[in-house]
Amino acid sequence: MKKLFAPSRNVILILVLLGSLLLGYFYLLPWAAEQVASIIPKSSEKVLGDAVYSSMQESEDSKGSALLTAFFDSMHVATSYEIRVALADDKTVNAYALPGGQVVVYSGLLKKMKHYEELAALLGHEFIHVEKRHATRSICRSLGSQFFIELLLGNMGSMVSVAAGQAEQIRTLSYSRQLEKEADLGGLQLLLDRKIDAKGFTDLFAHLKEEESGLVLPEIISSHPDTDARAAYIKKAAAGQRPVSHPSLKHIFDQLKKSLP
Structure with a gap:
């Protein structure tokens, strides 16, 4: 007896192909990156x-x-x-790290800071992104097959050209919750080791939270941990800290603040 609605061989092949593509995107591509x-x-x-930084054409304050x-x-x-830290003259309240040691801080974020501990927290966080190659991994994943082909051909020049051509896309790359938490806790450890007040992190998160607008997605469906969750695990990890003052850092921070327009 002929079955009604029996799937054709083509439909089955299409479903298998789609399943393979999804498997590749969610599991094989991150692994390959x-x-x-x-x-x-x-x-x-x-x-x-x-190369990517040059292509971004940031308005840098030397x-x-x-x-x-x-x-x-x-x-x-x-x-x-x-590590090279650039100050970009832009009202954006943000900062980012690029492969190889380049970190960019926007003046919009620096203007909101009141204490040197906040800057120490920010640079500690961005340093971990560099040290753990988070930016490199994210770029490899974002550019996918283009990068893999050039790598297999041993063509570093073409890899650089591909990345530079996607500078705007790279600027807006975001990290997973796991990588952001790794950068938070790694940056926190840098502060704890130097007895720099970990409150710099929670103050920094407060500035970022002020900039959040529109619909805020619940953490479970967002790619990032929300700022309240980040502040909570920082406070827990830093409990009992006894910070000391750092006059040299405060002096440089004060100079920075005075230099801002």
């Missing part, structure tokens, strides 16, 4: 990050950039990366 990011030399990461980099250097963080 991890593998690609892990084998890119740090020197090539720097070339990649510099004096502010020098002070920001001096601030980070004064935190005495051991790393094989050359």
Whole structure:
């Protein structure tokens, strides 16, 4: 007896193909991106990050950039990366890290800061993104097959060109909740090791929360942990801290604030 609504072979093949594509997107692509990011030399990461930053054409404040980099250097963080912190003259309340050591802080965020501990928290967070190659991994995942093909061909120049051509897309890349939490807790550990007040993190989150507008998605369906959740796990991890003052960091921070228009 002939079955009604029996699926045709073509329908089954299409469903199998769609299932394979979804499997590849959600599982194989992230795994492949991890593998690609892990084998890119740090020197090539720097070339990649510099090319992307140049393509972004940020309006950089050279004096502010020098002070920001001096601030980070004064935190005495051991790393094989050359961390360079740029101050971009933009009212956006944000900051981001690029592959190879380039960090960008927008003046809009810096203007909201009142204490040097907030800047230490921000740079600690962004440093972990660099150190753990979060930006490199995200770019590899975002650009996907284009990156993989050029890597297989050993064509670093083309990889850089592909990334530079997608600078605006890269600027708006977001990290998963897992990577953001790793950067938060890694940055916090830098502060704890140096006895810099961890309240800098919660104050920083308060500024970010002020900028949240429109519909805020529940954390369970958002790609990011919300600011309240981030503040909660920071407070828990920093419980019992006994911070000390850091006059050198405060001095550089005060210079930065005075230099802002």
